[in-house]
Amino acid sequence: MNEILKQNKTAFYVFDVKTLKDRVAYLRKMLPENVAVCYAIKANTFITAELENDVDRFEICSPGEAEICDLLDIPDEMMVISGVYKTPEVMENMVANGKCDRIFTVESLTQFNLFKELSEKYKKKISLLLRLTNGSQFGINSDEIEEIISKRNEFEYLDILGIQFFSGTQKTSLKKLKREIDKLDNLLILLKEKYDYTAEELEYGTGFPAAYFKEDNINEDELIGGFAQLLNEMTSKPKITLELGRSIAAACGKYYTHIVDKKCNKGENYLLVDGGMNHIVYYGQHMAMKQPYLSVCGKETEPCTESWNICGSLCSMNDIIAKQISLPDIEIGDVICFENTGAYCMTEGISLFLSRDIPSVYIKKEDGTYLCVRDSFETFNLNKPNYRKETN
Incomplete structure (x- = not known):
């Protein structure tokens, strides 16, 4: 790790494969044996290849994510093509080119009719x-x-596998999960009895949920163990696949950013770092009113001496990562490590704002070696206008 710190003079991410795989193993241990696990790659595309042998399938929500999975040679049968908008041309290209081993979700009647038309046009079975x-x-x-469902026999080439449902994230209430499971169970029972x-x-x-902040009090054994019992109590007995993103990816990530300035304004201490909210987004951050897990590299065991507000490099008063964080004696050039940044942080930030550089990404392999899977790159070329000669 010391070598990586020396090589990077600006912010970067590290995703730890052992932590990632241990997390999936924990979830599988806690869940019923016959429950499959689907990883939503929107949480972190960079760890997709590392999970191919650990999860049962991948959820893909955009043409770009599908391209990434194709480049990684993810098998078609491991892909669920989801997303509230499915570009018709992209869907037709998949069907026309024999990508029908993939499962497709139906988000609207428009999407259903699209798949019906494509299946009939190409005379290919499509699973929904x-x-x-x-x-x-x-x-x-x-x-x-x-x-x-009542008209399913009219759709010669459509195979309606079942139901998909998702209602939100960071859920810690077993009562809410039970209400959702009961609703789904009742729907499946109705479809059986009526049709x-x-x-x-x-x-x-x-x-x-993922535990991002020191105030978080999540008993995962109790939550996931209780959820597993709820699944076992369902009256209908479909194959169950759990779609997880944040819960799988969050713990494997760390974000490193350098202290570039420090000051005291009207009695408040401020640290400026070379990253910011363009690089790191915690769910429910509430303008940095919660305190994330972090440390100063090389000073983890030193006593804390002073409180600081940690702010990023963007010219925005919103660019506050953490407030009133107790730190040891720090200097310009020190590196702060933020933990639990494996999900969304590298993609949900406003990456193009102010044309700041996008950080490097490293994978820490199980043998302890580091692999750079994305170099840092400048974004000003993405933001600059490209004036072309007018044409009539």
């Missing part, structure tokens, strides 16, 4: 999961699901 809405812009209503339809599969995004 019907997404039940949670009252947001995602998915379709239960009566629309019933309508599709003689037995769903082969239920894909469920549980929204398990």
Whole structure:
């Protein structure tokens, strides 16, 4: 790690493969044996290849994510093509080019009709999961699901595997999870009793939480163990696949950023770092009112002497990463390590704001070696206008 710190004069990320694999192993140990695990790669695309032998499938929510999985040679049968908008040309290209081993979710009646038309045009079987809405812009209503199921024999080339459902993230309430499971169980029972339809599969995004802040008090053994019991108590018995992103990826990541300035303004201590909210986004940060897990590299065991507000390099008063954090004696050039940054931090930040550089990304392999999987790069070329000669 010391060598990586020397090589990088600006902010960077490290994703630890052992921590990642240990996390999946823990989830599998806590869940019923027959439950499959799907990784939502939107949480962190850089660890996708590392998980191929550890999860059952990958959820893909955009054409770009599909391209990444193709470049990584992820098998088609491991892909679930999801997303509230599915570009018709992209979907047709997948079907026309024999990518029908993939499963496709249905987010609207428009999408359903698209797959119906494509399946008939190319005479290819397409496997579908019907997404039940949670009252947001995602998915379709239960009566629309019933309508599709009631006419399923009319769709020669469509294989309706079952139901998909996701309602949010950072859920810590077993009562809420039970209400969702009961709703899904009742829907599956209704489809069986009313239409003689037995769903082969239920894909469920549980929204398990990640502990980002010192105030977080999450008993995962109790939460996931209780959830596993709820699954075992379901009356319907579909194959269950849990779609997880944050819960798998968060703990494997660390973000390193350098102290570039320090000052005291009107009695408040400020540290300026070469990163900021363009590089790191914690769920529920609330303008840095919560304290994330962090340390100063090389000074982890030194006593804390003073409190600091840690701010990024953006010209925005919102660029506050943490407030009133107690730190040891620090100097310009010291490096701060933020933990639990394996999910979303590297993609949800406003990366192009002010044309700041995008950080390098490293994978720490299980043998302890580091592999750079993305070099730092400048963004000003993405933001500059490209004036072309006008044409008539």
